[in-house]
Amino acid sequence: MLGLGAAGLVAAPVLQRTLESGLGAIADKDPTGLTGLLPNGGGFRYYSVASSVPTKSAADYRLTVDGLVDRPATYTLDALKALPQTRMVRDVQCVTGWRVPETPFEGVRLSALLDAAGVRPGAKAIRFTCFDGTYSESLTLAQARRADVLVALRMQDRPVSHSHGGPVRLYVAPMYFYKSAKWLSGITVTDSVRPGYWEELGYDVDAWVGRSNGRDDAPTT
Ligand SMILES: Nc1nc2c(c(=O)[nH]1)N[C@H]1C(S)=C(S)[C@@H](COP(=O)(O)O)O[C@H]1N2
Ligand SMILES: [Mo]
Numbered sequence: 001m002l003g004l005g006a007a008g009l010v011a012a013p014v015l016q017r018t019l020e021s022g023l024g025a026i027a028d029k030d031p032t033g034l035t036g037l038l039p040n041g042g043g044f045r046y047y048s049v050a051s052s053v054p055t056k057s058a059a060d061y062r063l064t065v066d067g068l069v070d071r072p073a074t075y076t077l078d079a080l081k082a083l084p085q086t087r088m089v090r091d092v093q094c095v096t097g098w099r100v101p102e103t104p105f106e107g108v109r110l111s112a113l114l115d116a117a118g119v120r121p122g123a124k125a126i127r128f129t130c131f132d133g134t135y136s137e138s139l140t141l142a143q144a145r146r147a148d149v150l151v152a153l154r155m156q157d158r159p160v161s162h163s164h165g166g167p168v169r170l171y172v173a174p175m176y177f178y179k180s181a182k183w184l185s186g187i188t189v190t191d192s193v194r195p196g197y198w199e200e201l202g203y204d205v206d207a208w209v210g211r212s213n214g215r216d217d218a219p220t221t
Pocket of ligand 1: 044045046047048049050094095130132135163164165177178179180181182183
């Protein structure tokens, strides 16, 4: 235990310095958190509002589904992998302007997990929580049931890496990428929308690409 703890303390500042050195220009301009270009990231930028995030292995990852449901559940990574998988290829669009075209995401439809849990009458919204201990997101129940909203296990045709929010992140294809909560650990069915981390700071809760956050261009489909 002591050895692992010490290794963690040594590794964290190294990552921090790596992010801060090539990336000062982006970090200065970008209001949505600690950011940096990922090596081999294919144009993706690293975002985390938490300065360090624990790593979850396949063995210790858990996703809970609770709140206004008949059958609360806890999924292991293997249990999620055993469910039907959906693959989608869309453009990723960050609200700050950067975009990565035609990125494959693959995982379990959120609607399937909600159906398995049995959403109770009166439920209106979903709250997502993350094992970084800080970030949160939300969707209305109708948005959450869309076929293009995934609990993603794969991104760019490989397992979601730790930097991209692995082993499991949310993927909300029709909305700006801040809706796609990384390091997903909790799905709670609620009776009203509670704004997520960036939404408390002024970003739109309904974050449709091209039709929110002051933009009115045609949605990219
Ligand atoms: N847990 C968590 N999820 C998050 C964020 C974050 O800071 N923490 N940032 C959001 C924002 S603003 C973007 S653009 C994307 C970035 O994903 P990436 O790091 O895989 O490029 O993650 C979203 N999900
Ligand atoms: Mo973003």
